[in-house]
Amino acid sequence: MPRKKIERKDLIKHSLDVFKEKGYHKTTISDIANACGLLKGSIYHYVESKEALMVEVLETLRDHYMNKVFSLAYDDNFQPEDRLRMLAVKSEEIFLEERNGNFFVNIGLETKNTVEEFQSVIREFFEQWIRSLTYLFSFKLPENEARLNAEVVVAEVEGAAMLTSLLDDDQYLKRTNRKIIEFFGT
Amino acid sequence: MPRKKIERKDLIKHSLDVFKEKGYHKTTISDIANACGLLKGSIYHYVESKEALMVEVLETLRDHYMNKVFSLAYDDNFQPEDRLRMLAVKSEEIFLEERNGNFFVNIGLETKNTVEEFQSVIREFFEQWIRSLTYLFSFKLPENEARLNAEVVVAEVEGAAMLTSLLDDDQYLKRTNRKIIEFFGT
């Protein structure tokens, strides 16, 4: 019997892939083990439960967005307009490549009322997203309007991502991003 | 042993309630039977499987939206602007009272890639919604722009409904509807 080693971060990566593909309830520990080239018992070497694994996946992804995407909003090397464009481009890329809408939304809606533990990480993701947009908009707008517009943008992008996912058609998301950039980015 | 009769439409109604509350996978046939005052074996007198039940629930709800909400768009007794207002008011009411976002979206995202049968009913719901808005917008805009705007509106409403659900805050949805009415309804 081969004794393959895997890194914790590979486990998280593979788990994210499977959870994205099948959602939370339809994903079995066996599916995840398979994706890692392991047997199901081995997963419990890394995490103590399926729930704990999902929490770690969500936290990792939230941190990833924070560090790689939302942080662009605070990069002084670029003009605010350019930062907004970069941020929009980046999130469009991510959403499109996943073909399945936004992971936080999908998991959040699926596990609402059943797995409370996930909700706070999901809320943090949205709060960070909205905050980074608010920061950018506040270069041009008064504080409360900036926040309002940030919320609207997030809602629009998510709505478009959802349609893109449900109706299997890229255009919704692409068009929305274009509109946002035109509207604020000039 | 109570020998309660239930009407098919009550089964569908109760099923919808439970599915809304718990989602598809977390809902058991037992939950649904309980909600109907029956035992689980009895459900199979009405439907042949959990999947078939959900399909019927989705179809019923789609028809309900068509007949009670989207049909407002075609009611010649009112001005197009008023029809739009009525349509927006009605869907806001529905979304808000459910506290759980839009059922079609929730089920669609949860069962994507796992239960194909549901997707076509869900697509029909969106198509009818978009079509009814397109019709209204076409009083003021050229055909292709009307369609585009309809899609944007649906995306915005859904995005707002989702934030309202995930962040447990009415304002997103209310504000979006207000904006739409202002924008188009005058």
Place this chain on the structure above:
Amino acid sequence: MPRKKIERKDLIKHSLDVFKEKGYHKTTISDIANACGLLKGSIYHYVESKEALMVEVLETLRDHYMNKVFSLAYDDNFQPEDRLRMLAVKSEEIFLEERNGNFFVNIGLETKNTVEEFQSVIREFFEQWIRSLTYLFSFKLPENEARLNAEVVVAEVEGAAMLTSLLDDDQYLKRTNRKIIEFFGT
């Protein structure tokens, strides 16, 4: 596939048999299902968990002892000495036929520090036993001495039952009962 029916009380009876034979931890739900001629999933039609099943078994057995054995102590149709003799004979019979010592003791010791729920039923069994002996002894002895002697007798019988079980030799239990009857029963 045969669709055999079983009565709840048969489930309890068979469960008792298996738990007696293998102890709590070594007994699987499958073992119990087999003993009932069922498949393991079916057991959950009757009880919600292995623990709950054991609690019911313990309670049933405690009640059985109370109604069939300890109640002899309060039967006015016989002289106290005869009641004592009957009680001793009866419990000897039960202990010997089980070849495994006293079920309450076995389960109580095995699950100490791990399954708290069982302990209170077990304590009740001993309390009822001691109380019935106390009542009989109080015909001849002052109250506090009667209680003391009852406790000693229970300890002796249990000690003997244990040796009988561990060393696989009837004599310990038989001899102890004889001694008790001689000592008090005259």
Place this chain on the structure above:
Amino acid sequence: MPRKKIERKDLIKHSLDVFKEKGYHKTTISDIANACGLLKGSIYHYVESKEALMVEVLETLRDHYMNKVFSLAYDDNFQPEDRLRMLAVKSEEIFLEERNGNFFVNIGLETKNTVEEFQSVIREFFEQWIRSLTYLFSFKLPENEARLNAEVVVAEVEGAAMLTSLLDDDQYLKRTNRKIIEFFGT
């Protein structure tokens, strides 16, 4: 990575502690490793299986009783009555400090019919105990009566220890020992 050395006898000591606390089946190799400050894989450097470990624990404890407790019966430096007293005092101390009855009894009952290997060591423990008491009683009683009384005493002490454990009350054991010393020790 700490590379702690442990002595075989510490492993046995810690294993005994854990087995006493949790019983045989509820104790995991991990529990034992933890108690030793090791990880579970390391245990297999010392013993080849959980069963073999328990056998060694039982043998060690049996030898300990033989050398430190039962051997008192054969110590010519004291009068037989004093040896009996010392033996009683010693075993009371041990039983009371463990709060969990007698380890041989607990394990013997828990693993009866499932792990045969343990039973012979357990029988040896009882045989040595009975033999040492028989030897002491034979200073005053004919051989067969001495053996009989020894068996009765062991049964009484064990019965009392069991009640003490199950009912969480010292008195049973203490009272029994007092009685024994009074009865024989004069």
Place this chain on the structure above:
DNA sequence: AATGAATGAGAATTCATTCAT
């Protein structure tokens, strides 16, 4: 020796579904 990763054989439990009454 000690570690830590992996294994694999169960364990308890869940649940959609079937079906005799």
Place this chain on the structure above:
DNA sequence: AATGAATGAATTCTCATTCAT
């Protein structure tokens, strides 16, 4: 129709044991 019992496959999780480093 409704019931309630049974099924059996699937699922999460546990744990003694192995073994390369």
